[in-house]
């Protein structure tokens with residue numbers, strides 16, 4: 031598995047670190063406690079397509095949103111995070 | 118229990134007739150219409166649960182449904198290490214219960230599981246690590262678990278070939294649990310399967326659960342590839358696939374699935390007589406009875422259901438091995454594989470009821486659930502039979518995350534790949 035960083039090109043996995051599911055969203059401050067518990071602890075953990083956050087620590091140091099298949103490890107897309115992606 | 122199928126005489130008899138007379142160790146059960154309890158997942162934990170339900174709680178209408186074959190999951194993929202060297206109150210009594218069950222397991226199920234209390238030695242390489250291990254050893258001893266601090270010379274006497282004077286990570290000593298060691302993992306699956314089968318448990322292989330039927334908030338049974346199976350209670354023990362199966366009942370779990378790799382070298386003469394772990398990187402090793410070095414390291418660190426990992430971790434593990442024992446540099450690798458585990462949000466397991474009536478969860482074992490197999494089975498059986506947690510598993514609640522009662526041995530927070 032290699033990731034093609036939009037800034038640096040194709041790079042080995044050892045240059046990156048992994049944060050996790052990129053679809054979780056921070057609830058509003060007024061949101062009920064359950065929403066916050068779900069935000070911090072609960073995950074869909076799908077077998078198949080997964081949108082996730084990676085950090086190119088040994089490269090450009092950008093945060094990336096990767097779409098990848100968790101069953102086959104096929105990488106579908108790698109993009110720099112945008113405002114909409116902010117958790 | 119008549120276990121005399123395997124003896125010197127039966128071996129001799131079968132040798133003479135070309136091994137044509139061995140019988141399967143358990144029946145190939147076909148699903149009945151309904152059971153009192155159905156366990157989903159025929160790994161070590163599911164089989165042990167069924168066994169203790171029948172043996173200790175006297176229940177008989179029980180089935181274990183397994184999507185593949187017995188022993189094909191993590192129970193047959195792990196590096197076989199058992200130990201009870203934990204630090205936190207929620208964990209210590211549970212893992213010690215497990216260790217005690219290992220010590221009596223072979224008599225109990227009448228099966229040679231090659232339980233080998235060869236000792237588990239955790240090495241330390243600096244003062245801070247020594248202090249941490251002293252604290253851990255003291256916590257263990259306060260709970261009646263054996264722990265011994267070895268200084269550098271005592272470690273050298275045991276494992277003289279380690280790189281004691283490594284420029285970056287000199288070995289200063291180690292924490293030894295003599296009662297820890299290894300157990301032949303396949304034999305654990307086979308032994309529990311045979312023992313449960315003899316007590317009337319149906320072990321149904323090639324039967325994948327695809328749906329959980331719920332009526333009025335209570336389970337009624339399972340949709341499987343071998344038809345509908347009715348159940349009054351359902352126990353999930355699907356290590357690695359817990360999120361997928363729980364989702365069939367509408368649950369979201371505090372779990373990510375991750376891949377962990379393991380390695381075996383070519384056979385060597387015996388030279389390492391315990392389990393040793395490197396304290397400055399991710400590497401742990403033991404030697405199997407066939408002579409192969411069995412070793413592993415860190416998880417790959419990203420969500421995966423692939424049962425195979427990537428090369429950076431292979432390199433990392435082997436670098437750890439070389440830093441600790443340079444003499445393995447010329448040894449050839451024989452086999453390497455991966456297994457999918459539930460990494461929970463605090464690195465500790467869950468044995469609890471769920472919000473769905475009659476649905477019980479045994480999950481989140483991370484990379485350390487093999488050693489837990491007997492106690493996990495016993496505690497899950499207790500919960501299923503009595504509807505209340507076993508005394509040593511009261512902390513493994515599903516609601517502990519929301520309540521702030523997490524059991525975080527490593528202190529890493531809600532980041533599964535760091536546990």
Ligand SMILES: Cc1cc2nc3c(=O)[nH]c(=O)nc-3n(C[C@H](O)[C@H](O)[C@H](O)COP(=O)(O)OP(=O)(O)OC[C@H]3O[C@@H](n4cnc5c(N)ncnc54)[C@H](O)[C@@H]3O)c2cc1C
Pocket residue numbers: 157158159160161162163182183184185186188189190191192193194195196197198199324325326327354355356357358362377378379413454455456457458482483484485486487488489
């Ligand atoms: C490489 C590696 C090394 C490890 N090393 C150690 C170690 O040294 N010490 C230690 O204590 N632990 C270790 N572990 C962890 C340990 O192996 C696991 O925590 C433990 O085996 C999990 O419990 P189990 O045996 O029940 O799992 P499994 O054997 O994986 O059982 C779960 C079963 O559920 C079945 N299943 C899943 N979905 C369905 C479905 N829909 N329908 C029907 N069945 C289903 C699966 O097919 C599987 O057989 C290691 C794990 C790995 C991968």
Ligand SMILES: [Zn+2]
Pocket residue numbers: 035036037038039086089090091092
């Ligand atoms: Zn980059």
